[in-house]
Amino acid sequence: MPAHVPNQVPERDRSRAADAVVTPVYLDYQATTPTDSRVVQVMLPYFTEIFGNPHSRSHAFGTAAETVVETARAQVAQIIGADAKEIIFTSGATEANNLAIKGIARFHQGDRSQIVTCATEHKCVLESCRALEQDGFTVTVLPVAANGLIDLDRLEAAVSEQTLLVTIMAANNEIGVLQPLAAIGAICRAKGAYFHTDAAQAVGKIPLDVTAMNIDLLSISAHKLYGPKGIGALYVRRRPRVRLAPLLSGGGQERGLRSGTLPTPLCVGFGSACVLAASTMEEEAHRLRKLRDRLFNGLVARLQHIYLNGDADRRLAGNLNLCFPGVDGEELMVRLRDLAVSSGSACTSASIEPSSYVLRALGLSNEAAHASLRLGLGRFTTEEEVDYAIERLAAEVNRLQARRSVDGWRRLGTVE
Ligand SMILES: *Cc1c(COP(=O)(O)O)cnc(C)c1O
Numbered sequence: 001m002p003a004h005v006p007n008q009v010p011e012r013d014r015s016r017a018a019d020a021v022v023t024p025v026y027l028d029y030q031a032t033t034p035t036d037s038r039v040v041q042v043m044l045p046y047f048t049e050i051f052g053n054p055h056s057r058s059h060a061f062g063t064a065a066e067t068v069v070e071t072a073r074a075q076v077a078q079i080i081g082a083d084a085k086e087i088i089f090t091s092g093a094t095e096a097n098n099l100a101i102k103g104i105a106r107f108h109q110g111d112r113s114q115i116v117t118c119a120t121e122h123k124c125v126l127e128s129c130r131a132l133e134q135d136g137f138t139v140t141v142l143p144v145a146a147n148g149l150i151d152l153d154r155l156e157a158a159v160s161e162q163t164l165l166v167t168i169m170a171a172n173n174e175i176g177v178l179q180p181l182a183a184i185g186a187i188c189r190a191k192g193a194y195f196h197t198d199a200a201q202a203v204g205k206i207p208l209d210v211t212a213m214n215i216d217l218l219s220i221s222a223h224k225l226y227g228p229k230g231i232g233a234l235y236v237r238r239r240p241r242v243r244l245a246p247l248l249s250g251g252g253q254e255r256g257l258r259s260g261t262l263p264t265p266l267c268v269g270f271g272s273a274c275v276l277a278a279s280t281m282e283e284e285a286h287r288l289r290k291l292r293d294r295l296f297n298g299l300v301a302r303l304q305h306i307y308l309n310g311d312a313d314r315r316l317a318g319n320l321n322l323c324f325p326g327v328d329g330e331e332l333m334v335r336l337r338d339l340a341v342s343s344g345s346a347c348t349s350a351s352i353e354p355s356s357y358v359l360r361a362l363g364l365s366n367e368a369a370h371a372s373l374r375l376g377l378g379r380f381t382t383e384e385e386v387d388y389a390i391e392r393l394a395a396e397v398n399r400l401q402a403r404r405s406v407d408g409w410r411r412l413g414t415v416e
Contacts, residue, residue, distance in 0.1 A: 001321035018325055021388045023338040028175050029189070029318055030201060031342055035269065036379070037227040042272045043228065046265035054262050055253055063380075065264045072271025076233050077273040080199070080218060081209035086320025088234045088254045089262055089270075093200035093221035094124040095247075096234035099258065100196045100217040100272030101128040103244030104165055112164035116193075118142045118150050118179075119361040121169055129167070138162075147311035149176035156187050159366055170202035170218075171189050174358040174374055175310030178206065185214030194242060199234070200224050204277030205285065205316055210235060216242045219245055226379055227273030231266035284379065288317035291377050291386050296320055309359060309372055318377040323364070324397045326404035327371045335396045339389055342374045388409040 028035075046068065052061030052067045090096045105115065117129050119141050129139045137163060140158050142150050150168060166188050171178050181197060187194035194231040195218035202208060204225035210218060218235040220230055235241050236257070250259025277284075299306055299322070309321040326331065329343040343356075355369035364372070375389070 021382075021384050023388075024340045024387055025338065025342045025385045026383075027375045027377065027381070027389060029086060029341050029343050029376035029381075030176070030224075031376070032229065033221050033226045033378055034380065035223070035228050035272065036234045037277060039269045043265040043269040050264070052264075054264055055251070069264055069267045070260055072267040075271035075274045076220065077235075079203060079208070079278045080215075080220075080235055081211055082218075082235050082353050083238065084211075085255075086235050086238050087215045088236055088257050089267060090228055090232045090258055092223070092232040093122075093198060093219045094232075096219035096221075096232050097124045097196075098128050098248055099120070099234050099244065100219060100236075101125065101165065101167060101312045102132065102247060103257070104196070104217070104242065104244035105132045105135065105241045108164055111137065112162050112193075114138045114160065114164060115139060116142065116155070116163055116166045116168075117160050118144060118168050120144050120148060120172055120175075120358045121167070122173060122198055122200070125167055125169070128140075137164075141267070142168075145313075146360050147184075148175050148309075148358075148362055149171060149311060149314065150179055150184075152180065152183050152187065153212050155184060156224055159187060159191045159193055161192070163191060165194045165196060167196040167198070170197050170199040170208065171205065172315050172358065173201050173230055174356060175321045175362070176201070176316035177310045178314045178316065179201070180206070181213045181215065189214045189217075192340075195206065201316060202405050204274065204281065205318070207281070210237065222273055224268040224306060225273050225277045228269040230264050231263060231270045233270070268397055285317040288377050288381070291381055291383065292317060294318055294383070295323075295375065295377070295386045295390060298387070299397075302390065302394035303401075305401055306397075309362060309364065318381075319374040320377075321372060322375065323372045324401065325368065325371055327397055327400045329370050331375050332373065332396055332400060335400075336392060339392060342376075343370075343372070 050064050052359045054065040056062030056065060058166050070209040073087045077084045077087045089097060113136060115129050115132060115137055117125060131140055142158060144150055168184050168326055170181055185195050194216045195214060197215055198219045199208060200219060200221040201224055203220045216237045221232040244257055246257050253259050305325045308321055309325040333343055355366050359369035359372055
């Protein structure tokens with residue numbers, strides 16, 4: 001077996017029901033995932049033994065590194081149906097999104113001048129678009145429906161001969177909803193606009209095909225799919241070729257689009273993580289869906305007031321975003337130190353937002369947004385952990401909700 005392909009032995013036996021639950025229980029898989037230990041094993045030799053600069057082609061140290069980097073590139077390409085030549089390694093999805101949006105705008109400056117995006121995009125997409133307004137671009141931010149999905153008729157009406165780029169995410173990091181990529185791609189193709197999708201939460205979780213979906217640019221992050229932090233990729237279509245201006249000046253690596261020495265161990269780990277995710281995708285989605293439904297149904301059975309944020313069906317198998325009317329999410333998290341959950345997006349909690357802009361975009365009140373928690377399940381989540389989370393969440397939410405009058409709960413809940 002070549003060194004870059006992880007062995008397929010499951011790292012721990014989930015069937016041992018006698019396993020005690022170790023706390024805190026990690027239920028924040030949309031914020032990040034642990035690097036799979038099989039991936040770590042594959043990475044290790046590339047820190048010390050095979051340490052050459054992959055761009056130093058004049059000797060064996062360099063070419064050994066180059067060979068495994070190119071294998072990794074092909075592995076990343078495969079998971080989205082792309083060609084290896086269409087993959088540009090970056091430091092993560094934040095950089096990939098910046099390169100896609102600013103790169104295409106700067107290359108085509110003076111050409112088409114409109115960019116279309118949506119209200120629930122990741123901050124790095126929204127802020128990249130905002131930055132381009134300074135350069136004379138017009139940014140159209142589409143609203144979403146109460147279920148978190150964009151309205152295709154609205155998108156079609158917004159896209160014109162002036163539209164350079166449409167950037168709509170594949171899966172939302174807070175509410176897990178899946179946007180209709182193929183339909184969006186078809187609209188973009190018909191109008192001659194480029195289509196970029198931030199697929200950081202979707203790659204390795206749902207099937208993606210850049211050709212079938214008419215995707216021109218696609219961003220990936222390794223640490224959302226059990227790979228290492230600090231690496232990601234941008235898919236850039238070759239036929240017909242999508243042209244970008246680079247963000248970094250330097251040695252011209254990555255076909256001139258991303259200068260800098262590639263981190264060989266991270267590239268190798270990223271590739272391995274993609275191979276693992278692709279080989280287990282269907283089975284894992286099925287397992288997670290069952291666990292997620294068990295969690296939701298367990299809570300619904302124990303709580304009188306609970307709402308699901310975002311579409312119930314068109315969402316990631318491992319995501320729940322729940323509103324517990326009358327409860328302060330921050331207070332609930334303090335009481336649930338034994339559960340690692342999130343009250344919003346980990347990426348925005350560094351800034352001071354009155355409440356989640358994603359939940360507000362679904363029409364939730366400030367108070368309902370504050371009463372919401374994101375629960376993310378993943379590869380290492382067990383049934384025992386889910387059962388533990390049900391009991392702990394139900395106990396604390398019931399305690400907090402008992403302090404409030406029932407009046408107004410309807411009003412505080414979702415918009416349904
Ligand atoms: C995590 C995430 C990002 C940022 O990815 P990094 O690799 O951490 O920079 C961007 N978009 C979405 C949807 C994400 O979930």
